[in-house]
Amino acid sequence: MSGSFLESNVIFQEIYCVLAGSKYAGESCSAQGLLPVGYDWIGFFIAGFAIMFILANAFMLGAAVFVYSERRLLGKFQLRTGPNRVGPFGLLQPIADILKLLMKEDIVPNGADKPVHTLAPIVMLAPAILVTAVIPFGSGYFLTDLNVGLLYIVAVSGMITIAIFMAGWSCNNRYALFGSMRGVAQLISYELPMVFSMVGILILTGSLSLIDVVNAQDIPFILVQPMAFVIFLIGTSAELNRTPFDIVEAESEIIAGYHTEYSGIKFALFQAAEMGSILVSGAVVATLFLKGWEGPFLPGPIWFLIKVYGFVFLMIWVRATLPRLRVDQVMGFAWKFLLPLSLVNIFVTGASVFILGDMENGVRVLDSVDLLLVGAINLLSLIACLVLAGFFMKTKASGGRSREILVSEFDPAGREVLT
Amino acid sequence: MTYGLGLFKGMLVTLRNFFRPVVTVQYPDRRVGIFYLAKKANISVIRFLLESPRESVKSLLGLVRVPVYVEQNPRFRGEEFTWYEDRCTGCASCAKYCPLGIIRIETHESGEYLQEGQSYFVDTFDIDIGRCMFCGICVEACPYDALFMGTGFERGRYQRSELVIPIEELKAASKRPSTWFRPQLESQKFDPWKSEADWETVGREAYKWHPKRPAQSGNPNQEDQVKE
Amino acid sequence: MKTEAITVNIGPQHPSTHGVFRLRVTFDGEVIQDVEAVFGYLHRGSEKLAEERTYTQVITLTDRLDYVASMTNNQAYVLACENLMDIEVPERGQYLRMIAAELQRIASHFVATGFLLQDLGAMATPLMYGFRERERILDMFEMLCGARITNTYMRIGGVFQDAPEEFWGSLRSFLDGMPGFLDEFDSLLRGNEILLARTKDIGVLEASEAINCSVTGPVLRSTGVAWDLRKVDPYELYPRIKFDIPIGTNGDNYDRFVIRLAEIRQSISIIDQCYEQIEAGPVRSTNELLFYPKTGDAYGKVEAPKGELGFYLVSDGGIAPYRCKIRSPSLINLTMIKDLLIGSKLSDMIVTLGSIDINMGEVDR
Ligand code: SF4
């Protein structure tokens, strides 16, 4: 296999080194490998699978931690305590939940399409875990460095749409049908502005590999691309079915949306997929906009976790505050507001890079001052767009003034209306 | 106005509340950490760790509980009525005024004390707590201040029949009457959560006017006659 | 393309039908074509039960009509009884009743707005904030009458007992803290763009239509009709109190939401004035528990948090009412639900239902 791949991937190298030895793994590995000569491919597989194993388990553990932290933090936002009975500070609550769900009866409703019904949670969970493959957690900590990493993330996470539709359609429940129809419409709509918002980053880095994206961030891209950050944030929260875009599983409207009819372990899989995807999205946001694993003093993976949990906190905070939009408003927001905004972002970024960047070997290169300038231009155009939108919204809403009128004395005019 | 400003205002409000203390109270107990235990023992956390490692580990694992006790108002209308056998004449006003008719009273004539007709011995005094709605009208109706609302609120049972409070239980129960509709208790600043009240002190008037005053002091009617 | 309307049963078990209430809705996609409201799941026969209870005992039944506003239910019933029997109520008793009723209005409006926002998807946060304040009101009720929800506080001829000392202290601190809390509540969601988009111009009710359906309460006032029984046909000592009737202009969900918040502010000023005006004195004119009214009938009505709550009592001279008819605002406000909902979307239906603020205990009685 390619030497650069082995050299940059720390965990892989360590394991492969022990198994295959210096003959295959390179000069830095002095010891004789455990595997006989000619069987180094087994070491290659084992090393790969070890990382995958770590990732998949980290994903599930992350989902459990997220469930716990969401319940605790939501409680705190709502002046409640949240779960605190099982274990210290309720830390074992997710385990208790999982045990409970495991022991529950797995109900398949009458008239359900059984194979599809069973397959849906797996189809939901798989892409969420697959996305972790390309995310660098620290310098040298990753499974693989795809040169089309960004594209891979977009493509794989798009599969969730299919799972939602499968779940909603197969279980012969009208609430679920509502949820899945909403879900399909919403996810497809928000894919577009989300992908477009990444284009600005592509312009700046010139590479689709996530490691290159992190390395290109002399200044975190949140400062260079605030508009893209806002769009991406909104887009991800819509992709994740979080408030204010949680129409897919709006519990006050359609019970639980597409997973209304799921119980037991299948429900747990859905939950794990959803909660895990939030962490994965946090990881993507951290990689794209927050300089990935890089940060002073602390080791890379810890910085990475801090950034991911910053995103998670934001998500929970938003969930604790905002009401949800209506179905047509969600679509309208995506097509009428976010998509134009993302196009503006591409234009503004492209233009400013074109003007500010200096040609070097056929590539435009920007130094830090230039990057900050790009960011300032970006921010200004974002604010301009918001003001413009506010202006349009104001003129659209009828009245627009405060409507409550106080009637001090009993008004005979009121009686006139009555007669 | 910028679009989205209202959203941020709301977010700030929730963030402010995030740092406010929790208002909910845990019931019936809550888990305490090592800091609480150390503070209770009045020593520093490190000393507590060294002195009682077992307790410390337990508290760190979330196994130490302390019961939580929230005081209700003295007027709280709770279950397990406080009933004073010595005051009750068996008049059954309570049973008659109860909107649900869930008090069952059986009496026999005593013939001992003569007071406005006759006083009765109460044989049965059952309250079916399972159907009671704690409206307190029975207490309001009792003319001799013999029945009081209780102060309890923990009476989960597996069977409805266990929810009928028989006379023995009423007799044996600790006398912690609620001050509901009993201004005399309120003016004494009686607090059922702190102390008990015996039958002599809970009446509207001095106990000597009560028909069931202990025999050695004589019958109030007789006393009046003696005075005259 | 051939499409087909689907019929969905919203309820009787559904997170946002506010009780056991069922709506048979025919959807075309997400748009509502037809609505059929089915209620009666919580019918307990309160009116019939009242016929075999004495006049005092019926008070306990009224607690259970609108269980988030027991005080006003008590009040309407005892007013009807007092009209029937020509009983005067001492001033202090009337003030105490007014304080209790206004506190109850605040509590009920917190529940209403909280659940409206919950239906909007605000994840119970405003609900919890409202409940925090409601809890203080319930604590005060506990001081007043020993119970928090099913109060049985008022009696024919007054209230059952005077308020204890500590009640006034906590009432004062409540009144002082409330405006600040309301400002915070306002800034939490009132200017929120999502809330505006979800509630403005949705579920619009015309004033004429509202009057034709005999809708009352905040729902009627949101259409711009200043109809409040406390002003129009004052009972108790409301003529002595200065307050305003907040009215809306559009009759949409947003107006109904905002009017409730404005009414909370008005209630606070009413309680404030009661607090200033109340003087020592008896609270109850008669200690009787049994009444034998003359043959006749009487109607007692109050402006309950949800609208006009009326009790119509017919007496045949016995100890129990011969007939007791309850005019419950929730039921009558619910009758025009069909006109409001047809043509709107599924999500709007939930919000409209929440903004009308029904209580199934009162609808089914
Ligand atoms: S509290 Fe009410 S329901 Fe219970 S026994 Fe007394 S009168 Fe009957």
Ligand code: SF4
């Ligand atoms: S408790 Fe009171 S009302 Fe009931 S029988 Fe005894 S004295 Fe009469």
